[in-house]
Amino acid sequence: MNKHFTLPYEGGLIQDNLPAGILHSYEKIWTKVFDESRPASYEIADLIVNSINSHKDGLFRLGVTTGSTPISLYNELARRCAAGLVSFKKVEIVSIDEYYPSSKDELQSRNHKLHDALIDKVDILHENVHIPDGTVAQEDLTEYCRQYDAIATGLDLLVIGVGERGQVGFNEAGSNDKTRTRVVRLPYASRKRQADNFNNDISVTPDKAITIGISTMLSAKKIVLMAWGEGKAAAVKAIAEGDIDSSCPASYLQRHDHISFYVDEAAASLLTRSVAPWLVGPCDWTPKFVRKAVVWLCQTVHKPILKLTEKDYLDNNLGELLEKVGSFDSINIKVFNDLQHTITGWPGGKPNADDSTRPVSATPFPKTVLIFSPHPDDDVISMGGTFIRLATQGHDVHVAYETSGNVAVNDDFVLQMIDCSAQLDYAQKFDEVKALVDSKVPGEPEPRALLNIKGAIRRSEARGAVRSFGLNDNTNVHFLNLPFYESGGIKKNPRTQADVDIIKDLILKLKPHMIFMAGDLADPHGTHRVCTEAALEALEQLDVKENPWIADTHVWMYRGAWMEWELGRVDMAVPLSPDEVVKKRHAIFRHISQKDIVPFPGEDSREFWQRAEERTQNTARLYDELGMAEYQAIEVFLKLY
Numbered sequence: 001m002n003k004h005f006t007l008p009y010e011g012g013l014i015q016d017n018l019p020a021g022i023l024h025s026y027e028k029i030w031t032k033v034f035d036e037s038r039p040a041s042y043e044i045a046d047l048i049v050n051s052i053n054s055h056k057d058g059l060f061r062l063g064v065t066t067g068s069t070p071i072s073l074y075n076e077l078a079r080r081c082a083a084g085l086v087s088f089k090k091v092e093i094v095s096i097d098e099y100y101p102s103s104k105d106e107l108q109s110r111n112h113k114l115h116d117a118l119i120d121k122v123d124i125l126h127e128n129v130h131i132p133d134g135t136v137a138q139e140d141l142t143e144y145c146r147q148y149d150a151i152a153t154g155l156d157l158l159v160i161g162v163g164e165r166g167q168v169g170f171n172e173a174g175s176n177d178k179t180r181t182r183v184v185r186l187p188y189a190s191r192k193r194q195a196d197n198f199n200n201d202i203s204v205t206p207d208k209a210i211t212i213g214i215s216t217m218l219s220a221k222k223i224v225l226m227a228w229g230e231g232k233a234a235a236v237k238a239i240a241e242g243d244i245d246s247s248c249p250a251s252y253l254q255r256h257d258h259i260s261f262y263v264d265e266a267a268a269s270l271l272t273r274s275v276a277p278w279l280v281g282p283c284d285w286t287p288k289f290v291r292k293a294v295v296w297l298c299q300t301v302h303k304p305i306l307k308l309t310e311k312d313y314l315d316n317n318l319g320e321l322l323e324k325v326g327s328f329d330s331i332n333i334k335v336f337n338d339l340q341h342t343i344t345g346w347p348g349g350k351p352n353a354d355d356s357t358r359p360v361s362a363t364p365f366p367k368t369v370l371i372f373s374p375h376p377d378d379d380v381i382s383m384g385g386t387f388i389r390l391a392t393q394g395h396d397v398h399v400a401y402e403t404s405g406n407v408a409v410n411d412d413f414v415l416q417m418i419d420c421s422a423q424l425d426y427a428q429k430f431d432e433v434k435a436l437v438d439s440k441v442p443g444e445p446e447p448r449a450l451l452n453i454k455g456a457i458r459r460s461e462a463r464g465a466v467r468s469f470g471l472n473d474n475t476n477v478h479f480l481n482l483p484f485y486e487s488g489g490i491k492k493n494p495r496t497q498a499d500v501d502i503i504k505d506l507i508l509k510l511k512p513h514m515i516f517m518a519g520d521l522a523d524p525h526g527t528h529r530v531c532t533e534a535a536l537e538a539l540e541q542l543d544v545k546e547n548p549w550i551a552d553t554h555v556w557m558y559r560g561a562w563m564e565w566e567l568g569r570v571d572m573a574v575p576l577s578p579d580e581v582v583k584k585r586h587a588i589f590r591h592i593s594q595k596d597i598v599p600f601p602g603e604d605s606r607e608f609w610q611r612a613e614e615r616t617q618n619t620a621r622l623y624d625e626l627g628m629a630e631y632q633a634i635e636v637f638l639k640l641y
Helices: 037-054 071-082 110-117 138-152 188-198 214-218 230-241 249-255 287-301 310-315 319-325 328-340 378-392 411-422 427-438 448-467 497-510 527-541 548-552 578-589 608-625
Strands: 031-034 060-064 091-095 097-100 157-161 182-185 208-211 223-227 259-264 368-373 396-401 477-479 514-518 554-558 572-576 633-639
Touching: 031 037, 037 060, 037 071, 037 157, 037 223, 037 259, 091 110, 097 110, 138 182, 138 208, 214 249, 223 230, 223 249, 230 249, 230 259, 287 310, 287 319, 287 328, 310 319, 310 328, 319 328, 368 378, 368 497, 368 527, 378 396, 378 448, 378 514, 378 554, 378 572, 378 578, 378 608, 378 633, 396 448, 396 497, 411 427, 411 448, 427 448, 448 477, 448 578, 497 527, 514 527, 527 554, 572 578, 572 608, 578 608, 608 633
Parallel strands: 031 259, 060 091, 060 157, 157 223, 223 259, 368 396, 368 514, 396 477, 514 554
Antiparallel strands: 097 208, 182 208, 554 633, 572 633
16 A cells, blocks of 8 residues: 655756755755655664664664654564564653643543554653653652653653644643743644643643653764654744744744754645745746746735736746746746646536636546545535536536545434434434444544444435435445545554545546545545545556546546645636635535534634635635736646546
8 A cells, every 4th residue: 555645746946956055945944855755754663773773882862753744664663663664672762742631541541642652663662762751749649750851851752743732742832942841731723722632622632731841852972853744844944943932833943953843744734845946946937836926926916917027037036937837927927827727617627618728628527526525515515516527517426425524423413313213213222322332442443333333424425415415325435434434533544454444446447537535635544545546556556458438537636625736837717706605605514513513623613614614705805906807716626637
C-alpha cells in the first residue's frame, strides 16, 4: 500500500544549485520541504539512527512526542531496530507531555500511545523510559514537575511535532520562553481538539496536562520540528517566517542555534517559496505557474487581469516572467483566456458542441460518472452543485460512499431515532440501545451493534440526499464500507489490499468515463486522504491492456468544506445559480445526524453547509475580481489525469 497522493508538478522555484542562503532567505528556521511525510520521516530516522550510533559516552537522551505526526517516523525506527541497524539499549527516551489525571493503562493516555507506537517495538530498557506520570497526587505535582524537568533538561535530541495553532507539547497560546515542566490547564479549544481521543466526548476529556516548557525544550542540544498536511500550513508559516509571538509558542524555538524543520508540501503551502517563489529565486514558468503568478499579482495590486501594467509586474519582482514568457499584455490576455476556459456549465461535456477550449470533451454523451465520497456526506458538501448538474444533464452518475461514517453519529441522536421507533411499539429496542450506549468506555472501540445502527443512519441520510435531486438510490448508490475505517474508534486500521480490491471491483463494474475524488491534504493519516490513495492504488493496479477503456477515464479532484484549490491550479470551474445553491443546501440538510452538532474538533463553529457555501461564494468572488463573469457560487476541480 505505497500509493501516496501528491499534487502534480506545475512549475515553481528552481532549486538545483540554488544557494541555501537564497532558498531559505525568508525563513528564521530553515525548513526542509518534502513531497510527502514518509521520505521526510526516513530522513529524520537517518538523523536519529546516526546520532545514536555515533554517540560515545553514556546514554543518548532522546526527547519524543505522540500523536499522528510521528507515526511514520516511529514505524521506520522500529523497522530499523528489528533489522539490526540500530539498538535502543543505550538510549534514554523522554516523553514531553501527558494528560492529567491519566493512568498509563488508559488507552488514550500519552503513555499508552507512546508504548504502542514505539517503545514496545524497540529494544529499549524499561528503566530508560521517562513519561510524565498522570497519577501523581495533586499536592505533589509541583515537586514532581521539578524532578521531571531535571530529567528533560539538556536532551541530546528533541524530535517533536507542532500543532495547528503552533503548540508544542501542551504549551498553548500564551506560553512564554521562561516556562519549565509544569501542570497546565487546557483551554476549551484545546480540549475540543483533544476530544477525538475520547470518542469526541469533551465531558470526559481531561482539563489539565503535564508538559515540559519552552525553556526546557530550548535546553536540548538539537531540535527537530515536524508538520504534515495543509492543516498545519498557517502554523508552519508563523513558526518558520513569522515573528516570535506567544500566540504561537513554537515560534520561540527560532532562538535555538541547532534546529531544523521538516514539512511536507501541503504543510509548506503558505511559505513564501511556495506562495510567491519568484520573490526567492529563478522559476520554471509552466503555463499553470504563469497563471498562479498573475492571479497572485492581481490580488497583490487589487486589479483584474486585463488591467495589469508592466509596472505592476516589475514592481512586484515578476521581471523574470516578462523576460522568459513575453510582454505583459500578451501574458494578461493569455491568462485571462486560460482562466475563462476553465468555466463550464456542462461538467460532463456539452453534446454537439465545439469542445476545443472546454475542460471536458463533448463525447461520449452521456458519460458514466463515478463520485467517490469518503464519508456519506462529502459528495454533497464538496461538489453537490456539480453532482446535481451532472445528474440533471442526463449522465449516468454513481456515488460510492467509501466509509460508513458511523463514528460521527452522536449517541443522543441514535437514542432519538430509536425513541421514534419506541413510539411505534418497539420500546424494548430503546432499552437495548441505551444499554449499548452506556457500555461505551472512553478510548476503546464502540460496540459493533451500536456502530451498525449508526452506519444505518448515515446510509439512510445519504440515500435521502441523492433522492432529493432525482438519483436512483437503489441502482446508483454504493456503500463500500472499506475495512480500514471499521476500527470502532477515531484511530483507524491500516489501509490494505482488501480496501483497494473493493474499490477496484466497483470501477471494473461501472467502467466510468469520469471519476471524482477528494483532494484534501489536511491529514496524511486522515480518512479523506486514505480513501483517495486507496482509489488511486486501485486504478494503478488495473491493467490497461486488459481494460483499454481506462485510457479514456479521467480523474477529477474536489476539495472539502474547509479548503479550496488555488485558482492557479484549477482545471474546471462549475458556476452555480442561486437555485442550485439552495438545492445543494437542502441535500446537505438530509444528513440530519451531522446538522447543528459540529461533530469534529476545531474553532470554526459553523455547520458544513455554511462553510461550503462561503467557500464556493468566495471562489465566485475571486473569479469576478479577476475580471470574469459574476456568479452566485463556483465549485472548482483539479484534473489529476
